Amino acid sequence: MQWEDNQEKMSSENPFENLKNSKALRQKGKRNTAAAIHQELSANGYSETLNILLDDLLSPDKDFNDSDNIEWCKWIIASGKSPNDFSSQVRSYDNHAKCGLVWVPHVVAYRCRTCGTSPCMSICRDCFKRGNHKNHDFNMFLSQAGGACDCGDTSVMKAEGFCSDHGIDNRANKGPVPADLMCVAQATMPRLLLRLLLHFRDHHSSRTHSYNYERAAKDCDEYCSMLMDFNNMGELMRRIMTKTLIDPEMYKSLVHPPFPKNKFGLYMSQSNRKYEDAIKQFPSPELIPEEYEKLPALGKELVHKTLLEEFIFWTFKYEFPQNVVCLLLNMLPDQEYKEHLTRTFVMHYSRIPSVLELSEDPDTMSNRVVHVSVQLFSNEALALKMVEELNLLHVMIISLKSMVSNILIPNTLNDPDKNMHYVVNCAKKVMKEHCYWPLVSDFNNVLSHERVAQVFLKDDNLIDMWFQFLSMLQGMNVNTRETSSHVEFEPSTYYAAFSCELEASAYPMWSIISHLKDNSYAEISKKIMNYLINYLQEWLEALNFYTPRIEKNEMMHASFHFPLHRYLAAFIYQAVKTMNISLNDILPEPDTIKLLMMHPLRVQRSWI
Structure with a gap:
């Protein structure tokens, strides 16, 4: 049966008719009805019996989590066999090289630094035990955000670390697949995936103070389990699912008008309006520099062309429900699907800041975002492709800048009346609840790839934007010395500021510096240090700080956070240590050095 022929025939069916016939079919029993459907499809490439039954089982009028309906779907796919027997038969032809097992947070997994080529590589317990990691540098850890097993994936780990069940060399010759084995699955899967999509559309307008997206996501638990x-x-089976998800013609035939002039057509028209309304309400990226407004991944409007693209949209909209995230990640062993998923994720990436800020539980959502992104960006070739084709680095930095630009306040170092510098407000939700963490985690992840880091280091605009972001952290959370009474508890902003500098500044810095291994990076390093010196001079001017002095009243105020100073110190150290660059060639002017020393020295002097 041709995929295109089946697609065209299914698109014309009406899921609200022939319900009496469906009842009669149910009375024949699951096995007999499923066998009849398989026989029709094998002989004709089309089954009226299948469409009558699916119209009833998948009707939006029916309880989405009805266990009996879900059981019927499993028997239909099984084509006259029991679901367990059919599953065993399909598995016997499985030739995949990768494990791809997905786990949720708080599950034990392993990371082998000897075998891994990416710092984010991880493997499940079974693959670790079946592999040979004797005398390797490995650790067992409790997964914070969830993950997926990389065993068999040469893009993130060495082949010698694979277990006995995975890897190209371990593929067995399973023999030819029977021509009619998957015909029912191929005809049914589009309808099954469409039903899940319509569930998300239906509940879009239902969000009130008493109803949230978590409830809507939970309502499809059993259905998602069936698909998994x-x-x-x-x-x-995976290939049938992924092909349905990434086929533009399939999406067009399932959800685009014109719709039939009947009850089903009216329902689909209403569904489309809900979808269009959801698109309009979805936050668009803010504060995009004019020169980047036309980048595909920074567009104000979202246009979806496949089921996968709309599923990703609803995943963002519903705040990354765990069951949907696991379903999408479970299909990653299909490389074509993985690239489509990564591309779609990047196209929606600039919406993450707004979604996190609006979330009632940004900490949980942050973990779920990273659960997805770490699987996509740990592959160096794929990450580099997204950088080159969709400007991923630009999108990440602009998204970070956009997030913190909304929470800037006047800096109070030195004389506040003369200080024109603005810093982040550490009392805001973005800082206190670490809403920025998924973005800086992803940024750090992609910078761990040397070829991606080279793109960053060679692009003056990226470097400039990154230091603009760091400038917003420079001198944040000014502390005032208390001399009259004991401070019993440190304010929460204290922790927020230190966490931000560590996660959003220090981690990326060490990722970048780790690639500056020899003298071939000398000119790039000098360029970056010149940028840093210029930004530091601009910062001093904004503070109206021109002479190396410390007034008595200024001694009572100090900040611990000077990321631009730390970057300059780290790059100078790396240049001297690994590139044999003379200090005289890279140090700023003596007068500038004196000015740069004063604020770090004030931290020590103020608290003595």
């Missing part, structure tokens, strides 16, 4: 069970049958 199908995926876990292996490569044959």
Whole structure:
């Protein structure tokens, strides 16, 4: 049966008709009805029985989590066999090389630094035990955000670290697949995935103070479990699912008008209006520099062309529900699907700041965002492709800048009346609840790839934007010395500021510096240090700080946070240590050095 022929026939069906016939079919029993459907599809490439039954089982009028309906779907896919027997048969033809097992937060996993080529590489317990990691540098850890097993994936780990079940060399010759084995699955899967999509559309307008997206996501738990069970049958079933998700023509035939002039057509028209309304309400990226407004991943409007693209949209909209995240990640062993998912994720990436800020539980959502992104950006070739084709680095930095630009306050170092510098307000939700963490985690992840780091280091605009972001952290959370009474508890901003500098500044800095291994990076390092000196001079001018002095009243105020100073110190150290660059060639003018020393020295002097 041709995929295109089946797609065209299904698109014309009406899920609200022939319900009496469906009842009669149910009376024949699951096995007999499923066998009849398989026989029709095998002989004709089309099954009226299948469409009548699916119209009833997948009707939006029915309880989405009805266990009996879900069981019927499993039997239909099984084509006259029991679901367990069918699953075993499909698995017997599984030729996949990668594990891809997905786990949720608080699950034990392993990371082997000897075998890994990416710092984010991780493997499940079974693959670790079946592999040979004797005398390797490995650790067992409790996953914070969830993850997926990388065993068998040469893009993130060495082949010698694979377990006995995974890797190209371990693929067995399973023999030819029977021509009619997957015909029912191929005809049914578009309808199954469409039903899940319509569930998210239906509940978009239902969000009130008493109803939240978590409830809507929970309502599809059993249905998502069914789809994951199908995926876990292996490569044959997974490919049918992923092909449905990434096929633009399939999406067009399922959800685009014109719709039939009947009850089903009216329902689909209403569904489309809800979808369009959700698109309009979805936050668009803010504060995009004019020169980057036309970048595809920074567009104000979202246009979806596949089921996968709309699923990603609803995943963002519903704040990354765990069951949907696991479903999408379970299909990552399909490389074509993985690239489509990564590309779609990047196209929605600039919306993450707004979604996090609006979330009632940004900490949980942050973990779920990283659960997805770490699987996509740990592959160096794929990350580099997104950088080159969709300007991923620009998108990440602009998104970070946009997030913190909304919480700037006047800096109070030195004389506040003469200080024109603005810094982040550490009392705001973005800082106190670490809403920025997924973005800086992803940024640090992609910078761990040497070829991606080279793109960053060679692009003056990226470097300039990054130091603009760091300038917003420079001198944040000014502390005032208390001399009259004991301070029993440190304010919460204290922790927020230190966490931000560590996660958003220090981690990326060490990732960048780790690639500056020899004299071939000397000119790039000098360029970056010149940028830093210029930004530091601008910062001093904004503070109206022109002479190396410390007034008595200024001694009572100090900040611990000078990321531009730390970057300059780290790059100078690396240049001297690994590139044999003379200090005389890179140090700023003596008068500038004196000015730069004063604020770090004030931290020590103020608290003595």
